[in-house]
Amino acid sequence: MLDESLLDDPEALARADRRGLLRGAAEAGARVRTAARHAAEAGVTDLEPEGRPRAVLVAGPGTASTGVADLVGSLAGASAPVVHLHSTGVAPAAGALRWALPGWCGSVDLLLIATTDGSEAGLAVLAEQAYRRGVTVVAVAPQRSPLSEAVDGRHGLVVPMATAPHDLYDEEGQAASPGTLWALFTPLLVLLDRVGLITAPADTLQKVADRLDDIAERCGPAVATYSNPAKTLASELADTMPLVWTEGTAAAPVGRRFAAVLAELAGRPALAGELPEALPAHGVLLAGDLAGGADPDDFFRDRVEEAQALRARVVLLRDRPAGGLTAAPAARELALSHDTAISELEPQEGTELEALAELLAVTDFAAVYLALATGADA
Structure with a gap:
């Protein structure tokens, strides 16, 4: 049952919000600005691509990464096919998720890895596989994570994920904050704008951040x-x-x-x-x-004891x-x-x-x- 009184009690909402979900949602605009800055510092805005990729592949576990893949696919539209890579199972020895590239992937394709954790061994293996086949790799992951260390430099480009000091992670290692989506998604917007698949210049991202701030004010706990x-x-x-x-x-x-x-x-x-x-x-x-x-039953029956x-x-x-x-x-x-x-x-x-x-x-x-x-x- 919904406790309607709690919705209009900001202090009670704060006590109930043990994982900081409301704060994460409210910080989405700030995450966009920070993530855009991280992308620029990582060199994304200085890239000089030699044309559009033939296809874009997106990999990563969890709801946030799945949402990123879906959003990229919708925005890219007919500019290039976007393939969401799903894990192919669990490696018996390591107990880690396995990922694999389609057989047709090659040097004209782009692999995007988006993860809130960065410790998934399977994603590091995927990046190595892409490197051997000439696929360009760009990863958004926590700084100093195993994936960042595996990809950075020789195997591809890494953009550190925009995090906040109070970020919380659940038992599966996925960030609980709704703002996580924008921390992963924004650097990829900058990249895809650079390669010509979508239009997301700096002023547009600023407008996005401002719109998110506006919604945070309209939808905040005190309203x-x-x-x-x-x-x-x-x-x-x-x-x-x-x-x-x-x-x-x-x-x-x-x-x-x-x-x-x-x-x-x-x-x-x-x-x-x-x-x-x-x-x-x-x-x-x-x-x-x-x-x-x-x-279908009698409208006037006693429902006190019924769900x-x-x-x-x-x-x-x-x-x-x-x-x-x-x-x-x-x-x-x-x-x-x-x-x-x-x-x-x-x-x-x-x-x-x-x-x-x-x-x-x-x-x-x-x-x-x-x-x-x-x-x-x-």
Whole structure:
């Protein structure tokens, strides 16, 4: 059950936030600025590429690294194929994850490694394999980590991950702070801008950092629920199964990340899908027991001793419409025709990266508030 009184009690939220998740979300703008500076100091802005890579491969464990791979793939679009490398299993002897390059990789390809830990032996082996095959390697990892030492210099370029003194890590070694995503993602934005796959100049990254700061003010613990979009969304998702429907290039990876973060931080199952494909794919759920009006038994029976029934709630994440067709009206009609409530988020005007940053920030804050108010972070 959601403790709504906790949402409007900043001191109680601070006591419940044992892993510093709210502080990590609030520091996302600062992480962007620090990470951009680290990328420049590492020499990324001085690179003189001889053309675009044929393909970009992204590797790394955990929700943050998976989110980075998804975001890179969405932003690069048709400029170059982006392949997210998944671990191929666990090495019997070392007990470490194994990674492998596709057979077609060669000197015209780019491997990006993003990790909050840096001690994964399998990633160091992957970097060595890439070096032997002539693949360019760029890694974002904690400074003085085994991976940084393995890659730096001879095997590729390393950008130290932007960390904070109070960063906390869970038992699997992954950073708990939502701001970690930007610490890993920002240096790769600088690099991909340099090689011509996306447009992310310094002034755009500054706007992204400013937008993240603005959302941190609007969604902070001291802002009451009625005027706080993240707290409002968290309270709306209580006792529901979120169906996260997205429309637009920036919204799609945000929706998938939101579903993953809800599971990881709040222990809440969620499904993400892109419009219009999500309508037939998830429509059957709205017509079943998850529908808002589904209650086959007597409405007047005593429910005091019963657990709250889980109902679906649609969360519609959209880029700002740029003209053309939209499936949003059909999504609203489908949800309301099945008595299913719907929450909507749409970013303010700005660049594609600013829109992405705003949606990421609000949904990250919402997941944290839901975790704290339901005791999932205890």
